[in-house]
Amino acid sequence: MIWxxxxxxxxxxxxxxxxxxxxxxxxxxxVIALVVFIVNMIRGR
Structure with a gap:
């Protein structure tokens, strides 16, 4: 979904x-999409 x-x-x-x-x-x-992407990468989803 995020992708x-x-x-x-x-x-x-x-x-x-x-x-x-x-x-x-x-x-x-x-920029908002990039922030959401980085947060998801940090959380490991």
Missing amino acids: TIIGILLLFWIIGFAIDIAGGLIHLLL
């Missing part, structure tokens, strides 16, 4: 660079 969310956010992030619409929101969501 799907991270993949979708990465896709939107790349699209955001190409189109430059809502770039700040996309970057914020990417």
